[in-house]
Amino acid sequence: MNTINPNTEFTKAVEASKASSSSPDTAAKGLNPLALEVARQxxxxxxxAVLVAGAVRIVEMVLLAVCGLGIYLVHVxxxxxTAPGYLFAIAGSSLLTVIALGMARCYEMPALRNPLPNIGRIFLVWAGTFAFITVALxxxxxxSEFSRVWLASWFVAGFVVMMVLRAIVAHLTRRWxxxxxxxxxxxxxxxGAPAESLIRQIEAHPYNxxxxxxxxxxxxxxxxPRVVAGYPKLGNTDELIEFARVARIDMLIVTLPITAEARVLQMLRKLWVLPIDIRLSAHTNHLRFRPRTYSYIGDVPMLDVFDRPISDWDRVAKRAFDIVFSLLGIIVFSPVMLITAIAIKLDSPGPVIFKQKRYGFNNEIIEVWKFRSMYTDQCDPAARKLVTKDDPRVTRVGRFIRKSSxxxxxxxxxxxxxxxxxxxxRPHALSAKANNQLYNEVVDGYFxxxxxxxxVTGWAQINGWRGETDSEEKIQKRVEFDLYYIENWSLLFDLKILLLTPFRLLSKNAY
Known part of the structure; x- marks a missing residue:
């Protein structure tokens, strides 16, 4: 199990925190020196683990298919x-084996880390697949159309391939x-005591x-207490939000009892803005629900409160979607971008590209690129003043390219x-305001x-909530639509928004 060794990690963090106690970075993050040093680690x-297990499934299926195909080409x-029959048998057997291994829980992380106890199950699944194929044929x-030598050779070679793959995976996962x-x-x-009890139960599980x-x-x-079961108390829940902005945290485990309803709700109102899983530990609760109600960390039951949006394979699929459509957009709109760059240069002096700091994922500061639409000496990188209708800061070319996006x-x-x-x-500028208030001051839970x-585009934008935010209602509506998108995300939803965007670009709100 991977937990911080309280005698080493904690001590190092304390020593490092003393050295950086006067660092301006600490003040900027609102964290005490110890919490900041731990976050940096x-x-x-x-x-x-979900992606690793999924990758093993794919690789195993491909290797089994390649093994069967190779023996077919060499021996037969x-x-x-006869080729179509062999190819169908090879593809079907490989797919069926992976599905059956999944049902036999051979792709769970304990099985991948320690494959020896699972050799029997893997052999039975592989043998069962061949028995099914043989009976089907x-x-x-x-x-009679299939070579028995090919079938026997593939059975032996395929099992060896699976064992070798799992030995490699076991070595890699243990090292990782x-x-x-x-x-x-x-x-x-x-x-306190609930946290200590939880830690002891988690530590007792060997493959956590x-x-x-x-x-x-x-x-x-x-x-x-400041230290519980060897782990430091790093701060309060307000500091936790800042901590999770610095560190890559996957899960928050709330140890407060369900009976402390007011405290739990107060805490969750602060923490739900974070892009991480939030679990309510049920290990000390006398109230018990059906087993399916819980998720588990080892043997410790947890009640799922919030799940991280767009994680694991969904995240991979969305990133692939982004790469494909951004490349397509660059290719399709390259003539428009070239003409726009020339027009900006001819219209007013200054750079073609305007770079602006904005809030990105998990409140990280990112730099967003746009074609410059204002006079260089009147650009407002922090967006302290909203662009309004007939704004004198906007160039002639700028009015057109802003209106058309x-x-x-x-x-x-x-x-x-x-x-x-x-x-x-849509990413907003750091100092963007609605009715002279920062967006997070207007909308509770804005982040x-x-x-x-x-x-680049979003559900709020294609529903008309883009451009000027001169009232609190406009930013509230933006956030409302943004949260709806997050809770209902799918690739088809993304595709729908992308396809509708060109037809919804011309908006009276964009100046």
């Missing part, structure tokens, strides 16, 4: 009359677990991938670089829209 991303040779009255590349990083919310990063609690040191086209390169998505909540990567 977890800034790198980790490998998802390609024959147009017999009843279809085509078994040791060096922290594959783990789920968790923060415990709420200290949870790494506990620290404890946060709003109570003082008298009611909530051509000024946004360079953001295809942001998407390709990974700071933006094709579809998502929840940053639980996903911001987009």
């Amino acid at each position: 977890f800034r790198t991303d980790t490998l998802s 040779g390609y024959e147009p009359e 017999f009843f279809l009255k085509i078994s 677990a040791r060096n922290g590349r594959m783990e789920r990083r968790a923060v415990i919310v709420g200290g 991938d949870i790494r506990i990063c620290g404890i946060f609690d709003d109570r003082d040191d008298v009611r909530s 051509i000024d946004e086209l360079p953001q295809f390169f942001n998407v390709l670089g990974g700071t933006l998505s094709m579809v998502g909540p 929840a829209r940053h639980r996903v990567k911001p987009g």
